[in-house]
Amino acid sequence: MSTGNRPLSPHLQVYKPQITSVLSIFHRFTGVGLAVGALMLAYWLNAAAYGPEAFERTQAFLAHWFGKLLLFGWTWALLYHLCNGIRHMFWDAGLGLELPQVRASGWFVYIASVVLTLLAWTAGYGMLGGSY
């Protein structure tokens, strides 16, 4: 296929970031990040199958500040992707497609994902953690 002398569309950076475009690319970024998280989940489960020492080492890594940072990122990524995925389903059903609604649902999804992440972490390291 010859792409010759065709005009190119402007590069991404000439556009002003908006809540719509930023959340759209977040959906893809969090999706790719969660794919890495899924591999970590598989590693964690396989460590448990391998034996207590392997599981202990994996748990120690996740309890380290870097492990916690990863887990915090994955928690937010999962909750964001989940909330924004539900937003996509409303669009699939033909609902909430007017621009003011799209902006409002975007802010709602963003705030909800942050609040739910903080809730999960407060619960995890506050009240419930280690109840088994």
Add this chain to the structure above:
Amino acid sequence: MSLRSDLGRVRGLGSAQNGTAHWWAQRVTAIALIPLSLWFIYSAVTLVGIDRAGFKIWLNAPGSILLMTLFVIALFYHMQLGLQVVIEDYVHNERNKIVSLLLNKLVAVFFAVSSIIALIKVAFGG
């Protein structure tokens, strides 16, 4: 003049040549993942800092291994579908694209099956 029907003409079009099947599978797995992910996050919260013995007790509690298996299947299926779209968007070289799409599918199946076997081992093994 073509004698093909409109349906025959559009069938199989699209970047992956599989019409709406991919789109639909992505929605089905997404819907399954809404309750499963919320359950998984709740479970992960209760499992912070757990040792293997505790993890085994949790896995043998009613529903745990069933929901974990469903979560793993839906998660890796949805992951494969999503990464496929990313590859189709950004990998333009035909050979690299086919290799990436193939690896994406094989890796997803590998990790899904190994996770399920691990769950069975922990739940029913020593």
